[in-house]
Amino acid sequence: MITLTVNGVPHQVDAAPDTPLLYALRNDLGLNGAKFGCGLGQCGACTVLVDDKPAFSCLLPIAALAERKVRTIESLGTREKPGALPAAFEAEQAAQCGYCIAGMIMRAQALLERTTRPTEAELRAHMAPNLCRCGTHMRVLRAVRRAAIAMGGGVRNDAEDAL
Amino acid sequence: MSALTRRRLLGQGALVVAFSLSRRAMGQVAEKRPTLPGDLDKFPLLDSWIRIDADGHITVFTGKAELGQGLKTALVQVAADELAVPPAGIELITADTARTPDEGVTAGSHSLQDSGTAILNAAANVRVLLTEAAAWRWLVAVEEVELHDGAAHAPNGDSLGYGELAAMLSLHVEAKPNVARREKGVRLIGTNLPRVDIPAKVTGGVAYVQDMRLPGMLHARVVRGPSEGTRLKPADFDAVARMPGVVQVVRDGGFTAVLATQEWQAIKALQRLQSAGWDRPGAKLPAEDMREAIRRLPSREVPIFDDPGPPAPADGKVVRARYSRPCLMHGSIGPSCAVALWENDGVTVWTHSQGVYPLRKSLAELLRLPADKVRCIHTEGSGCYGHNGADDVAADAALAARAVPGRPVRLQWMREQEHGWEPLGSAMVVELEATLADGRIAGWRHDVWSNAHSTRPATAGGLLAGAELDPPFPRQVPRPIPMPEGGGHRNGNPLYALTNAKGTYHFIEQMPVRVSALRSLGAHMNVFAIECFMDELAQAAGADPLAFRLAHMADGRAREVMQTAADRFGWAGRAQGGGGRGWGFAFARYKNLAAYCAVAMEVAVDRDSGDIKIRRVVAAVDSGEAVNPDGIRNQIEGAIVQSLSWTIHEAVAFDTTHRSSFDWSAYPIVRFDALPASVEVHVIDRPRQPFLGTGEAGQGPAAAALANAVADAVSLRIRDMPLAPEKVKAVLRS
Ligand code: FES
Ligand code: FES
Numbered sequence: 010m011i012t013l014t015v016n017g018v019p020h021q022v023d024a025a026p027d028t029p030l031l032y033a034l035r036n037d038l039g040l041n042g043a044k045f046g047c048g049l050g051q052c053g054a055c056t057v058l059v060d061d062k063p064a065f066s067c068l069l070p071i072a073a074l075a076e077r078k079v080r081t082i083e084s085l086g087t088r089e090k091p092g093a094l095p096a097a098f099e100a101e102q103a104a105q106c107g108y109c110i111a112g113m114i115m116r117a118q119a120l121l122e123r124t125t126r127p128t129e130a131e132l133r134a135h136m137a138p139n140l141c142r143c144g145t146h147m148r149v150l151r152a153v154r155r156a157a158i159a160m161g162g163g164v165r166n167d168a169e170d171a172l
Numbered sequence: 173m174s175a176l177t178r179r180r181l182l183g184q185g186a187l188v189v190a191f192s193l194s195r196r197a198m199g200q201v202a203e204k205r206p207t208l209p210g211d212l213d214k215f216p217l218l219d220s221w222i223r224i225d226a227d228g229h230i231t232v233f234t235g236k237a238e239l240g241q242g243l244k245t246a247l248v249q250v251a252a253d254e255l256a257v258p259p260a261g262i263e264l265i266t267a268d269t270a271r272t273p274d275e276g277v278t279a280g281s282h283s284l285q286d287s288g289t290a291i292l293n294a295a296a297n298v299r300v301l302l303t304e305a306a307a308w309r310w311l312v313a314v315e316e317v318e319l320h321d322g323a324a325h326a327p328n329g330d331s332l333g334y335g336e337l338a339a340m341l342s343l344h345v346e347a348k349p350n351v352a353r354r355e356k357g358v359r360l361i362g363t364n365l366p367r368v369d370i371p372a373k374v375t376g377g378v379a380y381v382q383d384m385r386l387p388g389m390l391h392a393r394v395v396r397g398p399s400e401g402t403r404l405k406p407a408d409f410d411a412v413a414r415m416p417g418v419v420q421v422v423r424d425g426g427f428t429a430v431l432a433t434q435e436w437q438a439i440k441a442l443q444r445l446q447s448a449g450w451d452r453p454g455a456k457l458p459a460e461d462m463r464e465a466i467r468r469l470p471s472r473e474v475p476i477f478d479d480p481g482p483p484a485p486a487d488g489k490v491v492r493a494r495y496s497r498p499c500l501m502h503g504s505i506g507p508s509c510a511v512a513l514w515e516n517d518g519v520t521v522w523t524h525s526q527g528v529y530p531l532r533k534s535l536a537e538l539l540r541l542p543a544d545k546v547r548c549i550h551t552e553g554s555g556c557y558g559h560n561g562a563d564d565v566a567a568d569a570a571l572a573a574r575a576v577p578g579r580p581v582r583l584q585w586m587r588e589q590e591h592g593w594e595p596l597g598s599a600m601v602v603e604l605e606a607t608l609a610d611g612r613i614a615g616w617r618h619d620v621w622s623n624a625h626s627t628r629p630a631t632a633g634g635l636l637a638g639a640e641l642d643p644p645f646p647r648q649v650p651r652p653i654p655m656p657e658g659g660g661h662r663n664g665n666p667l668y669a670l671t672n673a674k675g676t677y678h679f680i681e682q683m684p685v686r687v688s689a690l691r692s693l694g695a696h697m698n699v700f701a702i703e704c705f706m707d708e709l710a711q712a713a714g715a716d717p718l719a720f721r722l723a724h725m726a727d728g729r730a731r732e733v734m735q736t737a738a739d740r741f742g743w744a745g746r747a748q749g750g751g752g753r754g755w756g757f758a759f760a761r762y763k764n765l766a767a768y769c770a771v772a773m774e775v776a777v778d779r780d781s782g783d784i785k786i787r788r789v790v791a792a793v794d795s796g797e798a799v800n801p802d803g804i805r806n807q808i809e810g811a812i813v814q815s816l817s818w819t820i821h822e823a824v825a826f827d828t829t830h831r832s833s834f835d836w837s838a839y840p841i842v843r844f845d846a847l848p849a850s851v852e853v854h855v856i857d858r859p860r861q862p863f864l865g866t867g868e869a870g871q872g873p874a875a876a877a878l879a880n881a882v883a884d885a886v887s888l889r890i891r892d893m894p895l896a897p898e899k900v901k902a903v904l905r906s
Contacts, residue, residue: 025416028436036391036435041383042376044554046505047587048439051836054505083376095374102366102802105810106240106555107373108382108506114374136844140836142505143240143555144813146844147851148806 011071015040016084026072031055033071034081042082042111046140053139056112057081063119063138082111085118094118097156098149105143113139117153125162132164206349210289211235215273218301219343221294222251228322228335230255230262232291235275236283237267237526237550238369241867242803243283245367249799250288253360254295254353257322257334259368267528267550277527277628279558279689280657281766281865284799288863296351298343305337320357353860362857364802369552381522381551382509386580389511390419391435393442394568394583395428396636397450399592399831400686401457404428407448412441422575425642429572431581442586456828458684463496463599467621471678474652476618476664481671484607484615491712492605495701497893498823500597500690501839506554508561508594509584512573518545519573523566524553530630531563535570538632538645546570557814559688560594561585563629564636571637588834593636596824597690598623600660602701611713613724616673618702622660623683624650625693652679653693657763663695663872666702667761668724685831692868695762696815699872700879700893703758707880708889717757717880718743727761729794733768733856734759737792740854741772752777754885758876760869767869768794769808771877773848777885782901784820784882786848791873796864798857804866805853811870812851817842819875820895 010021013030015038022028022037029048034040034057046054048067055067058080066079086092091099094114104110113136120127120135127135132153141149154164207213215221223231232251238244244264252259265271267278275287299319306324307314309332318325325331372379397404403426412430413421417437422429428445432438458465511522518541525531528548536543548566556562569583585593600622607615627650632638638645653659661677690696710720718738725731738744738757746755754777759770774787793808821842825832833839875893883889888903 024434025436028434032434032436035383036385039385040376041378041380044380044382044506045584046507047836049587049835049837051587052505081376082374086375088371088375088377091371091375098374099366099370102364102370102806104240104367104370104373105242105806106505106552107370107379108240108504108554110373111376133844133847138843140505140841140843142503142557142814142841144810144817145806146813146842146847147809150844150847 011075013071013074013079014077015079016081022071024071027070029067030057030069030071030074030079031066034066040081040083044108044111053112053116054109056115056139058115058119061119061122063116082114085114093156093159094121094152097152097159101148101152101155103145103148103152105145109139109141113141113149117156121153121157121160125157125160126165127157128165128167130167208347208349209293211273211275211286212290212293212347216346218294218297218345218347220273221291222298222343224334224338224343226335226339228333230257230334231265232262233265233272234287234291235267235273236287237278238552239278239526240555241807242367242800243278244369245365246284246799246803247288247291248368249360249365250292251295254292255299256319256354256357259360259365261322269528269532269548274529277530279526281762281867281869283865284863285766285865288799293351294347296353297347299354300351301341301343302334302337305340306332309340318356361797361799362801362859365800367803379552380506381511381524381553382506382584384511384522384551384582386511386513389580389582390431390433390576391438392429392431392569392572392581392583393438394572394585394589395430395442395445396589396593398588398834401454402450402452402830404446404450405448407445412444415441415444420575422572424571425644426640427571427637429568429583431572431576452829457826459828462499462684462826463601465684466599466623466680467601469680469682471621471680474661474677474679476655476658476661476675476677477673479671479673481673484672485609488607488609488614489712490605490607491709492603493705493708493891494601494603495697495704495891496601497599497697497700499599499685499687500818500822501591501824501833502557502560502594502690503839503841504554504556504560504590507585507587507590508565509553509582510566510569511580511582512569513580514573514577518547519570520547520549521566521570522549522551523562524551524556525562525566526556526559527628530628531566534563534629534632534635535567538567538635538638538641539570539574557691558597559626559628561590564593567635567637591834591839592831595627595686595688598625598660598687600694600697602697604701604705606705606709608709608713611715613670613709614672616670618664618675619678620661620664620694620698621678621680622694623680623687624652625659625662625689626653627686627688650681650683652677656765658694660694661698662693662763663698663760665764667727667730667764668721669726670724685826692762692871695760695868696818696871696875699758699760700875703760703873703876704879704889704891707883721759730759730761730768733792733794734770736854736856737770737772737790740792740852741790743772749884750887752779752885754881754883756877756879756881756884758873758880760872762865762869766865769869769873771812771870771873773877773881775878775881775885777882777900779886779904782897782899782904784895784900786816786878789848789851791852791870792854792856793866793869794856794858794864795866796858796861798855799863801855801857804855807866808853808870809851811868812874813842813847815871815874816848816878819878819893823894
């Protein structure tokens with residue numbers, strides 16, 4: 010048995026110590042947010058926060074997480090009361106198939122917890138580890154900008170300067 | 173109330189109730205009746221599409237599937253609008269072989285045209301019947317009855333819910349043609365109704381087949397070599413069967429799957445089996461670039477179009493160009509997945525296949541079951557953009573589940589399996605020749621070489637597992653998709669007013685690698701070639717690219733789309749291209765019968781690195797009546813970004829033994845740091861005009877606008893995709 014602290018709640022997980030966190034979250038804890046995309050740290054579909062930093066849950070063996078705090082999208086509010094980022098993604102209709110979106114939201118959450126006033130270039134660089142195949146990127150950026158404002162900050166648009 | 177109406181209502185009681193999903197051909201109606209709109213023609217009975225329970229609950233059925241394109245929302249909108257109920261009052265059932273009409277495959281930007289039109293007209297029919305029932309009950313004229321919010325309202329303030337009204341009549345009747353649409357009241361069509369599926373997707377709700385967790389479910393992995401055409405060497409299956417958590421190693425001919433209690437245990441068993449190594453039993457892959465390789469294979473000539481006209485003058489200026497693209501990948505972010513359950517000598521498969529009915533037929537053959545023992549239920553997956561691993565993984569899951577009747581089995585492909593085994597978008601070559609006389613096109617030849625653009629399963633031989641069982645099922649023979657839709661020749665017929673013009677599709681049956689439908693099929697390449705060539709011709713004629721296009725375009729809606737994109741972009745006021753900055757424009761009407769789309773783009777090309785930065789993209793789109801304008805914008809934005817990724821970043825790589833683009837490091841796609849600075853989409857609404865499919869309309873124009881902008885920036889034309897930095901650099905040096 011390995012103890013995992015997920016969204017503030019300790020859980021006992023009966024799985025091999027080398028089991029990546031992703032499978033424990035999805036199959037043992039029944040959380041749908043983190044998705045299997047590559048299992049290789051290349052796409053970000055599985056992104057969660059570990060001690061407030063974005064992490065690829067597909068690469069982290071549960072044995073390494075005993076003392077660490079894991080947060081998933083399920084901690085950012087509910088359908089009825091979504092948090093700032095999920096609400097902004099809804100408002101901007103920032104999804105097509107949506108398979109990448111929970112990972113996007115968690116990566117953006119890490120950024121906005123660090124600063125609610127990133128520049129556009131910082132935002133884009135920060136989001137670069139996460140892939141989207143539907144081409145929803147422009148809306149993802151709009152949603153993060155909207156959430157930054159809702160959290161009392163805002164993204165400074167330096168995209169033109171960056172080019 | 174008129175005697176006629178009363179007679180019609182009374183007459184319905186005598187109708188024989190039959191299965192509501194019977195096709196027209198099987199129907200009981202002998203006399204010929206007029207064509208009905210969309211797929212209503214194939215399934216004319218109203219209750220194939222709409223049912224209303226006594227408690228007023230409304231269920232709408234579609235044979236099409238949600239692929240992330242917003243289909244559910246648009247169809248709910250269409251039905252709710254016409255039935256005058258709030259959208260929350262509609263339950264929508266999507267593609268399910270046990271419940272919905274067989275509307276074939278959800279592809280080709282057909283859903284709103286076929287299913288949306290059917291539901292719209294079925295709903296109009298139902299609304300008329302409800303109105304008449306209320307009129308009959310109250311003994312008032314139908315004109316005096318008003319429908320809104322799920323109830324009929326009488327002039328004296330009485331009201332009757334749809335449930336009560338529906339109990340008075342049968343919806344098991346054929347639709348009538350030309351039923352007028354609702355005139356009065358609040359409209360839903362044309363509004364930006366928020367997507368019904370997004371709340372679950374942004375809060376960690378159950379949204380995908382990947383999220384299904386049935387009681388007692390096992391996790392499975394299919395065991396294959398690194399890519400299509402390879403085979404694993406024999407492994408120690410007994411040792412794997414003894415690994416922790418492994419329930420069974422299923423082997424059937426060359427098909428192998430591992431079943432385990434936990435997902436990670438199944439993956440470890442798979443890895444152990446894969447470590448035995450692999451080989452390639454069949455012919456080697458060509459050593460040269462795939463487009464050159466297929467270009468030299470035997471081909472069959474399929475005419476695309478032939479518009480004869482006066483021969484071009486002998487002193488005309490002849491321009492020729494050759495364009496190409498490599499094999500491309502669908503590259504779904506979530507590898508394909510299915511859940512299967514064997515019970516009572518039959519199987520239920522939850523699948524993200526685009527075609528549950530063709531899949532059912534293929535699975536029935538594969539599993540040697542009668543079709544009615546196979547049920548395929550569409551359940552959303554990661555976006556597919558055409559024929560990816562969805563159908564194959566459904567077969568894999570069904571075969572794995574057959575070994576453990578009564579236990580649900582969830583089988584997902586690994587990333588490397590999706591990259592290695594998905595059917596690719598074919599490599600393509602287009603050669604164009606035109607003659608210019610007095611600044612106008614006086615002759616046009618289009619020749620396109622390509623493999624098939626659909627090898628979707630229609631038989632067991634269309635599934636990967638079909639070739640692995642013993643004996644194997646015969647492979648499906650690929651065939652060209654006929655015009656006007658076309659496969660490799662899709663959009664090979666320019667919408668421009670041309671005479672003395674001819675197009676030929678050189679269909680190459682032999683496929684060195686497995687290929688099938690990739691979003692927009694041949695249109696990405698054909699539009700790329702035609703719209704690049706229009707710029708080359710404009711340049712040869714000394715004309716502005718937009719003015720040159722408009723001078724050859726007679727279709728008013730096409731002209732308006734082009735003009736709108738140009739005006740919103742500020743095309744007329746743009747600076748002179750060159751010195752690394754450039755402006756590009758392109759247009760197409762998808763298949764010449766779906767949505768119109770024009771794209772204008774500004775780029776900056778770094779001469780040292782060859783890097784293309786996209787400063788601005790402006791698009792205009794005419795999708796006919798815009799059911800959900802924001803949904804249209806979402807689709808076009810996505811198409812533009814995806815097409816830019818294909819066109820700049822992507823090419824599937826091979827060596828002679830296998831596909832070497834095995835993951836995202838070996839097949840990079842666009843990331844956030846390489847996006848356009850902005851993408852703007854303007855929707856031209858055409859109320860009361862037919863819905864025009866939009867999902868694939870942006871791919872071709874975006875690719876060509878990019879290439880045209882790059883050519884404008886560096887004064888050199890790159891005709892072979894991808895426009896990758898190394899290639900741009902090499903062209904600039906030459
Ligand atoms: S699934 Fe973890 S990075 Fe792709
Ligand atoms: S929305 Fe489909 S992969 Fe991002």
